[in-house]
Amino acid sequence: MDFGLVELTPEQEEFRRSVRTLLDEVVTQDDHDFQRATGNGHTRVAHAALGAHGLIRPAWAPEDGGIGADKVQQRLLELEFDRAELIQVSAGTSRLVWSAIETFGEKDLVAELKPKYARGEALFCLGYTEPDGGSDIAAAKVRAVKDGDEWVINGSKIFTTGAQNCTHCFLITRTDPDLPKHRGLTMFLVPLDTPGVEIQGIRTFGGERTNIVYYSDVRISDHYRLGGVNDGWTVLRGPLDEEHAFGQETDGLKEPYGRGFTPVLERAYDAAVEWAQTHVRADGTHPIDDPVVRIRLAQVAADMERTGCVDGPEGRVFGADVIVRCSADLVDLVGPEAVLSYGSDGAGAGETAAPDGPPVWRIDFSHRFAQGTPTYGGTVEVFRQMIAQHVLGLPRPNFPGSKAFINKRGAVGAPGVTRSVAS
Ligand SMILES: Cc1cc2nc3c(=O)[nH]c(=O)nc-3n(C[C@H](O)[C@H](O)[C@H](O)COP(=O)(O)OP(=O)(O)OC[C@H]3O[C@@H](n4cnc5c(N)ncnc54)[C@H](O)[C@@H]3O)c2cc1C
Numbered sequence: 001m002d003f004g005l006v007e008l009t010p011e012q013e014e015f016r017r018s019v020r021t022l023l024d025e026v027v028t029q030d031d032h033d034f035q036r037a038t039g040n041g042h043t044r045v046a047h048a049a050l051g052a053h054g055l056i057r058p059a060w061a062p063e064d065g066g067i068g069a070d071k072v073q074q075r076l077l078e079l080e081f082d083r084a085e086l087i088q089v090s091a092g093t094s095r096l097v098w099s100a101i102e103t104f105g106e107k108d109l110v111a112e113l114k115p116k117y118a119r120g121e122a123l124f125c126l127g128y129t130e131p132d133g134g135s136d137i138a139a140a141k142v143r144a145v146k147d148g149d150e151w152v153i154n155g156s157k158i159f160t161t162g163a164q165n166c167t168h169c170f171l172i173t174r175t176d177p178d179l180p181k182h183r184g185l186t187m188f189l190v191p192l193d194t195p196g197v198e199i200q201g202i203r204t205f206g207g208e209r210t211n212i213v214y215y216s217d218v219r220i221s222d223h224y225r226l227g228g229v230n231d232g233w234t235v236l237r238g239p240l241d242e243e244h245a246f247g248q249e250t251d252g253l254k255e256p257y258g259r260g261f262t263p264v265l266e267r268a269y270d271a272a273v274e275w276a277q278t279h280v281r282a283d284g285t286h287p288i289d290d291p292v293v294r295i296r297l298a299q300v301a302a303d304m305e306r307t308g309c310v311d312g313p314e315g316r317v318f319g320a321d322v323i324v325r326c327s328a329d330l331v332d333l334v335g336p337e338a339v340l341s342y343g344s345d346g347a348g349a350g351e352t353a354a355p356d357g358p359p360v361w362r363i364d365f366s367h368r369f370a371q372g373t374p375t376y377g378g379t380v381e382v383f384r385q386m387i388a389q390h391v392l393g394l395p396r397p398n399f400p401g402s403k404a405f406i407n408k409r410g411a412v413g414a415p416g417v418t419r420s421v422a423s
Contacts, residue, residue, distance in 0.1 A: 008072075016076045022049060023084040032085065036342045036365075039209040041089030042123070042165035051120030056091065057098075065118025075253045082263050089208075090162035094124045096239045097170040101189060104227040104235045109189070116167075124189070125162040126239075127171035127213065134159065135382050137172060137240075138181045138233065142215060144173035144188065151188065151225070153196075153218040159376070161210040163199045166192060168224075169213065170239070176230050185232035189224050190215075206369040243377050244386065245312045258307040258315030261323040261373050267359075268366035269300055271348070272330045274358035275337070287333075296333055300326045313387050317380045320373040327367040338363040 008016070026049040034040065050056050051065075058074055060066025069077070081088065098117060101124070102110055116122035128137045142155030153173060160169060168189045176184035192199070196218035202210050227235035245257040276288040276297065287293045303322045310318045331338040337360045340347035347361035374380040388394040 006072075008076075012072055012076065015073055016080065019055070019077060019080045020083070022053060022055075023080055023086065025049075027084045027086050031087075035087045036207070039203060039207045040165065041087055041162050041209060042091070043087050044165075046086055047088075047091060047120045051118060054118070056120055057095075057118050060118065065115055071251065071253045075255075078255055090123045090125065090165040093126050093162055093170075094122075094166070096242055097124045097126065099242075100170070100187075100226060100235050100238050103238070104187070105189065106223055109223055113168075122168065123162070123166040124168050124170050125160050125166040125192075127157045127160050127163075127169040127190070128236075129157060129159045131156060131158045131212070135379060137236070138185065140172050140174050140185060142171070142173045143177075144175050144186055146175075146222075146229075147219075149222055150219045151222065153188070153190065153215045153220065156212060156214045158212045159202075159210045160199075160213045161208070161376075163192060163211040163213050164201065164209070168192060170226075171215075172232050172236055175232075179230060182233045184230055185236075186229050187226040187232035187235040188220060189226055190218065190220055191224070194218050194220055204372055206372045207365070208369070208372060244383070245316060246386075246390070256308055256311040256315050257313075258310035258319040258322075260316065261319045261370070262304050262307045264366050264369055265300075265304055265323045265326055268327060268330055268363040269297070269304065271359045271362040272300075272334055272338075273297060275334050275360055278358060293333065296329060300329055313383050313391065316377070317383050317387070320370075320380055323366065323370040323373055327363065327370045330363045331367050334360060334363055338367070340364055 023046070026046040027043065031043050031046065035043070047056070054060075054062065054065060054067040055077060057064070057066045058069035058077060061068050067073075094117065101113065105113075113122050117124075127142075128134065128140070130139075130141060132141065133139065142153065142157060144151045144153045153171070155173075157169075157171070163169060168191055171188045171190045173186055173188060174184055175186040178184065190197070196216045198214040198216070200212045200214070202212060204210060226232075273288075276293055277286055279287055281287065303326050307315070307319050307322050337346060340361055341364050342361040344361065346357070347364070348357045348359035385397060389396060
């Protein structure tokens, strides 16, 4: 394996410089403050600027709204987004579902949405989870009933992250309750400005904004159906596999899945190191003078490094494990200051240490943010089952509550298949 630095060509350097200049202009301190205050997940002006420069889907050809970026350029973009701390939750959900829209949507729907999406005017959120449960997506109860040329949708979805920013929801509905559960589902791309859609915000412990979305007699044209009636599971498979990182090949340039949460932890770590170097103890020494402190920081650094070596579903589980464990370690190491949130006295207000002291609020942020990471996009428990079955080839688990276990004892009403292991 070659761990050498990649030499960029002058053109690649120029591309990186131009992206950095653009992001420095359009991602402002006000944007950071807004995101930290609201957890909104979408940076409107910056996203529009990226659209205007063909950088929302950079690999697309210019006639489709991209710049035909190669893999190195795409990687440089990712690195610059990270450096600028550009929050792109809604851009991320849009990216997950676009290929399903393109594959299963009517031609004129795709033709209408593609340029809007590339320009940053259309965004898509994920409407899978319902208040009764998210792991078992195929048990969806939100009803869609055909009425003439229209569909009438009723029910509610929870954790529809970014609904407040998005134009459409990629919504899985139940169209035939009499069919086996995976076969009675139909997928729609519901315009969120349709009468009867009500979006209510939920703030998580980690400060992120997500939503409960109510659908009350929401009437949409058949034009917004993706794929066949009762064939919604087929439409869902691609975005779900992508979210679960199944079948993705590492090419050495793409960010490994394990590092998905690491940038937040890295910033907390940098704050902790700065704290250890600058905090003055009663005896006049700095925490960094203590070998135990150095060892604990080094352990976090080593774990962060290892997240870059694990890809696919294993990376998702390991990345969540590292941010949860290491953020707690940093809180323990730094002490009470590490639970001061952004904007509190003593939390280090600025982006850099001087003159307010190290930004220890980043440790608090990482610790709170970490708590959601083992849940969204499918829980780590469910991922562990996927890894056992689909990566290691082990048999389906047999434990109290599982279908196999209950069936063995002759019970009825087994709970069914999860979002991950269903086929
Ligand atoms: C911040 C945040 C953002 C989210 N964003 C979205 C979004 O944009 N769109 C969306 O549709 N959903 C979203 N979700 C929902 C998320 O995908 C679900 O929370 C997740 O899939 C788990 O579903 P649940 O919370 O209903 O838990 P449940 O499915 O009720 O599970 C409860 C517990 O049982 C365990 N469990 C369930 N089934 C199994 C099994 N087969 N084997 C072992 N253990 C099992 C789970 O691990 C969990 O610990 C978001 C969630 C959060 C917290």
